Amino acid sequence: MTSSSNDAGPTRPAHRRVHVVLAGGGTGGHIEPMLALADALTRRSTAPGGTPRVTCLGTSRGMETRLVPARGYDLRLIPPVPLPRKPTPDLLRVPGRIVRAVSETRALLTELGADVVVGFGGYVALPAYLAARRAGVPVVVHEQNALPGLANRIGARVAARVALTVPGTPLHGGVHVGMPLRTSITGLDRAARRAEARAAFGLHADRPTLLVFGGSQGAASLNRAAVGAADALTAAGVQVLHARGPKNTDVAVPARPAGSAPYVVVDYLERMDLAYAAADLALCRSGAVTVAELSAVGLPAAFVPLPIGNGEQRLNALPVVEAGGGLLVADADLDPAWITAELVPLLTDPTALSALAAHAAAAGTPDADERLADLVLDVATRRGTR
Numbered sequence: 001m002t003s004s005s006n007d008a009g010p011t012r013p014a015h016r017r018v019h020v021v022l023a024g025g026g027t028g029g030h031i032e033p034m035l036a037l038a039d040a041l042t043r044r045s046t047a048p049g050g051t052p053r054v055t056c057l058g059t060s061r062g063m064e065t066r067l068v069p070a071r072g073y074d075l076r077l078i079p080p081v082p083l084p085r086k087p088t089p090d091l092l093r094v095p096g097r098i099v100r101a102v103s104e105t106r107a108l109l110t111e112l113g114a115d116v117v118v119g120f121g122g123y124v125a126l127p128a129y130l131a132a133r134r135a136g137v138p139v140v141v142h143e144q145n146a147l148p149g150l151a152n153r154i155g156a157r158v159a160a161r162v163a164l165t166v167p168g169t170p171l172h173g174g175v176h177v178g179m180p181l182r183t184s185i186t187g188l189d190r191a192a193r194r195a196e197a198r199a200a201f202g203l204h205a206d207r208p209t210l211l212v213f214g215g216s217q218g219a220a221s222l223n224r225a226a227v228g229a230a231d232a233l234t235a236a237g238v239q240v241l242h243a244r245g246p247k248n249t250d251v252a253v254p255a256r257p258a259g260s261a262p263y264v265v266v267d268y269l270e271r272m273d274l275a276y277a278a279a280d281l282a283l284c285r286s287g288a289v290t291v292a293e294l295s296a297v298g299l300p301a302a303f304v305p306l307p308i309g310n311g312e313q314r315l316n317a318l319p320v321v322e323a324g325g326g327l328l329v330a331d332a333d334l335d336p337a338w339i340t341a342e343l344v345p346l347l348t349d350p351t352a353l354s355a356l357a358a359h360a361a362a363a364g365t366p367d368a369d370e371r372l373a374d375l376v377l378d379v380a381t382r383r384g385t386r
Contacts, residue, residue, distance in 0.1 A: 017050050017051070017053050018048060019052070019053040019112055019113050019115050020041055020053070020380065021056075021057060021109060021112060021116070021117045021118070021128070021137075022034045022054065022055070022056045022057065022119075023117060023119040023124045023125045023128035024057075024118075024121070024124060025056075025057065025058030025059055025062040025063075025123075025124035026058075026059075026062045026064070026124060027063065027122070029287060029288055029289055030120040030121055030125075030144070031062070031063055032181070032289055033120055033142060033144060033179055033180040033289070035056075035068070035071050035182075036180035036182055036369045037118065037180045037369055037372050037373060037376070038054045038073055039183065040180065040369035040372070040373040041373050041376070041377075044377065047377055047381075048381050054073055054074070055073070055076055055114075056073050056075050056076070057077075057124055057128055058075050058077060058124055059077055059124060060077055062080075062124070064124075065077075076108055076112075078101055078108065079100055079101040080101070080123050081098050081126055081127055101131075102130045102134065103131075104127075105128055105130075106134050108131075109131055109135045110135055114132070115380040116137065116139070116140060116160075116376055116380040117129070117131075117132040117137055117138070118139075118142065118372075119139065119140070119141055119151070119152070120142050121141075121142075121148070121149050121151050122151055125151045125152065126154060129151070129154060129159075130154075130158075138160040138379050138380070139158055139159045139160060140162075140372075140376050140379055141156050141161070142164075142180075142372060143156075143169055144165045144179060145165070145169070145312040145315070146166040146168070146169055146318070147169070147312040147315060148169060148170065148171050156172060156174070157172075159173075161173075161175070161378075161379055162174040162175065163175060163176075163371075163372055163375060164176050165177075165179040165288055165292060166315065166316060166319060167319060175375075176365075177372050177375065178292065178365025178366075178368030178371065179288060179293075179296075179368050180369035180372050181289075181293055181366070183369075184273050185272070185273055185293050185297060186296050186367070190276060190298065190299065193274065194277055196277070197274040197276075197277035197278035198278045200274055201264055201266075201275075201278055202264055203262055204239055207237055207238065208237065208238050208347045208350075209238070210238055210239070210240045210241070210279065210281055210282075211241050211243075211275055211278065211281070211283070212240060212242040212282070212284070213269060213275070213283075214245060214285055215245075215287065215290070217245045218243065218248045219245070219285060221334055222304060223242075223244050225283075225334045225336055225339055226240065226283060226339065227251060227253055228335065228339075229339035229340055229344075230253050230254075232336070232344055233344060234261040236261075236344045236348055238261055238344065239262045240263045241264050241266070241275060241278055241279065242265045243266050243269045244265055245267065246267040246268050252265060253265055272293070276297045276299050279299055280299075280353050281299070281300055281301065281346065282299055282300070282302070283302045283339070283343070284301055284302075285303070285304060285305065286301075286313040288316050291303070291320060292365070294320070294326075294360060295320050295361065295363045295364030295365075296364040296365070296366040297364075298357045298358070298360050300353070300356035300357050301320075301325075301326045301360070302326065302327040302343060303326055303327065305328070306331070307331040307332065323359050323360075323362060324359035325357075325362070329342075
C-alpha cells in the first residue's frame with residue numbers, strides 16, 4: 001500500500017527532530033482530531049531528536065484560522081479545493097484548483113522539511129496527499145467516519161498507513177485506532193465531577209439528568225421533540241440540560257411548577273466535559289466526534305442520525321449501539337411520544353442506566369490520540385533510517 005514515490009524522497013537524519021505536518025482544516029470534525037494528535041505529539045519528549053515539531057495546514061475559509069492558533073500551533077495556509085458532492089459546472093474547475101494547490105503545498109512541504117503528512121480528510125487533505133506523494137514524503141490517513149470521503153479514499157491509495165475511527169470502514173489496509181480526543185474529555189471522571197457539573201448548570205444534585213444537544217448549531221427536530229416531552233420528563237423527576245443552538249431563540253420551555261425537576265435551556269455548551277459529567281443519558285446527533293467522546297467518557301446516548309448525507313452518522317453510532325451502549329432512532333421517528341415511551345423509563349431506572357454506561361465505555365478508545373501518535377512517529381522515523 002505504501003507509494004513507491006515515498007521511497008524517492010530524502011531521508012531524515014536520525015538526530016533531527018521529527019517534523020509532522022497535519023492537514024485537517026474546514027470543520028470541527030477534521031480540526032478537533034488534528035489538534036488532539038498535535039497535543040499527543042508534543043507530549044513525546046523522548047521521540048527521536050526530541051519533541052516533534054508540528055505544523056498545521058489549512059485555508060483562509062475554515063475554522064482552523066481561529067482554532068489552531070488558539071491552541072498554540074503554527075498554521076500555514078494553502079489554496080482550498082472544494083469537492084462538489086454532485087456533478088455541477090463547478091466540478092470543471094476542480095482540476096485547475098488541484099494543480100495550483102498541489103504545487104504550492106509541495107513547495108511548502110519542502111520548505112518545512114516535512115517527515116510525514118497526516119491527513120484527516122476534507123478539502124485541505126487532498127492537495128496535501130498529492131503534494132506529499134510528489135515530494136516523497138510519507139502519508140498517514142485518519143478517517144473519522146464509517147463511510148470515508150473522497151479525499152481520504154484517494155489518500156489511502158498513496159498512504160504508508162491508514163487509521164480508522166470506526167472498525168470496518170472500507171479503506172484498504174485500514175487499522176482501527178479510534179478518534180483522537182482532547183485530554184479534558186478522555187481524562188474525565190464523570191462520577192467525581194457530577195456534583196460540580198450539575199451545580200454549574202443550576203441542576204439538582206441527585207435527579208436523573210438528560211443532556212440534549214444537536215451540535216454547535218443545534219438541531220430543530222431534537223429541539224421540538226425534547227421541548228414537547230418536557231412535561232413528561234420533569235413529571236417523572238428527570239431534569240434536562242438542553243443546548244438549543246445560538247440561533248434557535250424560539251426554543252423555550254414554560255416555567256415549571258414549584259418543586260418540579262429543572263429544565264435548563266442554554267444556547268451553547270462551552271464546557272462539554274461538564275455537560276457530560278452532569279448527564280446520565282444524552283439525546284444527540286451521531287457525528288463521529290460526538291460518538292467518540294460519549295463512548296470515551298462512558299455516557300450512553302439515544303443517537304438521532306442526521307437524515308441527510310450518505311448515512312454515515314447512522315453507521316458511526318452502530319458499533320456503540322450494537323455493544324449495548326446506546327439507542328438509535330431515526331430523525332423521522334423522534335417525537336415527544338418516543339421520548340416519553342423510551343427515555344423516561346430508562347432515565348428512571350438506575351440499574352439500566354448503569355449497564356448502558358458500562359457498555360458505552362467498553363466501546364470507547366480513550367487512548368486513540370496516543371495510538372495515532374505511535375503510528376505517525378513510526379512512519380516518520382522509519383523514513384529516517386532507510
